Amino acid sequence: MGPIGAGIAALGAGVGIGLVGSKAMEAIARQPEAAGDIRNNMILMAALVEGAALFAIVVGLLG
Amino acid sequence: MKVEFKKVTLLIALLALGFSFGIAQHDSPADRMEEEGHDEDAKELTTGDHAGHDEHNTELEHGESEEYDPVATVMHHISDANEFHVWKGVHIPLPVMLYAPEHGWTFGLSSMFHHGHTAVDGYVLNHGRINRVQDPSFPKGEVEVGHIEHHVEATPDGDSTDVYYVTHEGNEYKLDPPSTLDGGMMGGGITSFYDFSITKNVFTMILALIVLVLIFRAVAKGYRKNEGKAPSGIQSFFEPIFIFMRDEVTIPMIGEKHYERFQPFIMTLFFFIFFCNLMGLIPFFPGSANVTGNIAVTFTLAVFTFIVVNINGKRDYWEHIFWMPGIPAWVKIILTPVEILGLFIKPFSLMIRLFANITAGHIIILSLIGLIFVFGQNGASPGGASLGAVIGGAFALFMNFIELLVAALQAFVFAILSASYIGAAVEEHHHDEEAPHVAH
Known part of the structure; x- marks a missing residue:
């Protein structure tokens, strides 16, 4: 069961990081001069989304 | 096209x-x-019988391998060890410092264990890690021992664990797991002895420390020499990184007023994690240790962030945790426990994020390399092995490039998140709609 749970967590994180990335790209297209700020915030948000998924993966595989 | x-x-x-x-x-x-x-x-x-045993793990270590176990090999490579494995039969020994409460200290080099063939004071080297024989009747001093046997045993709660036995003069002695402080996540646990040795991870951390001190002394000298002038030498390489860390990480996250106090801490975190990540990607001697993929190391780094954040917490920070202003009282009762939990979840997520990212990368690369042995059917099929080498090698190269990016990205994420937590702690909030705070 553990690996299945880890896989589902990876799915969720994939959707989440995809949304973060797509919205950031849209924002950069609208306002190219703010690309630097948007990129930093994008990485930060992606890291936070990924954090939740990694909890699930660590619990799924090692727990 | x-x-x-x-x-x-x-x-x-x-x-x-x-x-x-x-x-x-x-x-x-x-x-x-x-x-x-x-x-x-x-x-x-x-x-629950010990007679039918599964010895391939031990044999793999001694080079008489019959069967390839991908999971055991991967776990062996990502965990810490008391010696550097260079080549089959070639090891670089590391100093060992062991302490058992009932026996006292044992010092030496890990070569004195002869890769599991000699026990010293009841300690043996098993898969590169030091294990201890718990049995008090086991002789002290240097003793020749037979091979180490691997059994899978059922635990009382229905799970199975790996248990190792060492044979000496016809008797089997049970081995304690290696001493670790990672709660047994990488195969260790709470044991009967303490291992203060310079292990692979410790060695690599000391190496990273020396490299960082040498580089930054040279850079600091450059700043004194070229004051007000263009940077020169190695200073030119690091100046853009310094400027980036200041202008994109600490100033926006902590604020103009306080950022200078925390700049050294954030920069140290960033460069230490970055260097350790890069050294973990080197597959041979000076690197090859999975430092930032060890949960004890990331735990320590996260504890530093936790301490720095909380000793610098201003009145507003604590007020927002214990009695959030501007919301109804019944919400405060729910919110306060959540905020107190959040205090610990923040560093905990820092710890898990770095550990899981680096460990996952190492596991993927090792699994791709392992394809060679899986396709080659342990040497039975050279054609399969070459196919595995081509496919696995190509993907491993690709993953190594991704890992280079991840090495920089995770160091940056750790630094920027630490900076944002510190920023939240030192920030002064202004609630214009509230009555002004009474000064204490």
Whole structure:
């Protein structure tokens, strides 16, 4: 069961990081001069989304 | 465009070939053998018998391997060790400092264990890690021992664990797991002895420390020499990183007023994690240790952030945790426990994020390299091995490039998140709609 749970967590994180990335790209297209700020915030948000998924993966595989 | 299309088709064809080989594997004799092996394990679990043993792990270490166990090999490579494994039979020994409460200190080099063939004061080297014989009747001093046996045993709560036995003069002695402080996540646990040795991880951390001190002393000298002038030498390489860390990380996250106090801490975190990540990607001697993929190391780094954040917490920070202003009282009762939990979840997520990212990267690369042995059926099929080398090698190269990015990205994420937590702690909030705070 553990690996299945880890896989589902990876799915969720994939959707989440995809949304973060797509919205950031849209924002950069609208306002190219703010690309630097948007990129930093994008990485930060992606890291936070990924954090939740990694909890699930660590619990799924090692727990 | 056409060339691109051809490349993509070729790649898909290669992938399909790889998968078809993977599927064909299911009927191979090696696979059947492994399944039988599993049956044997299952039998052992049900009977709790020690007689039918599964020795391939120990044999792998001694170079008489019959069967390749991908999971054991990967776990062996990502965990810490008391010696550097260079080549089959070639090891670089590291100093060992061991302490057992009932016996006292044992010092020496890890070469004194002769890779599991000699026990010193009841300690033996098992898979590169030091294990201890718990039994007090085991002789002290240097003793020749037989081989180390691996059993899978059932635990009282229905799970199975790996247990190792060492043979000496016909008797079997049970080994304690290696001493670790990672709560047993990487195969250790709370044990009867303490291991203060310079292990692979400690060695690599000391090396990173020396490299960082040498580089930053040179850079600091450059700043004194070229004051007000353009940077020169190694200073030119690091100046853009310093400027980036200041202008993109600390100033926006902590604020103009306080950022200078925390700049050294954030920069140290960033460069230490970055250097350790990069050294973990070197597959041979000075690197090869999975430092930032060890949960004890990331735990320590996260504890530093936790301490720095909370000793710098201003009145507003604590007020927002214990009694959030501007919301109804019944919400405060729910919110306060959540905020107190959040205090610990923040560093905990820092710890897990770095550990899981680096460990996952190492596992993927090791699994791709392991394809060579899986396709080659432990040397029975040289053609399969070369196919595995081509496919696994190509993907491992690709993953190594991704890992280079991840090495920088995770160091940056750790630094920027620490900076944002510190920023939240030192920030002064202004609630204009509230009555002004009474000064204490």
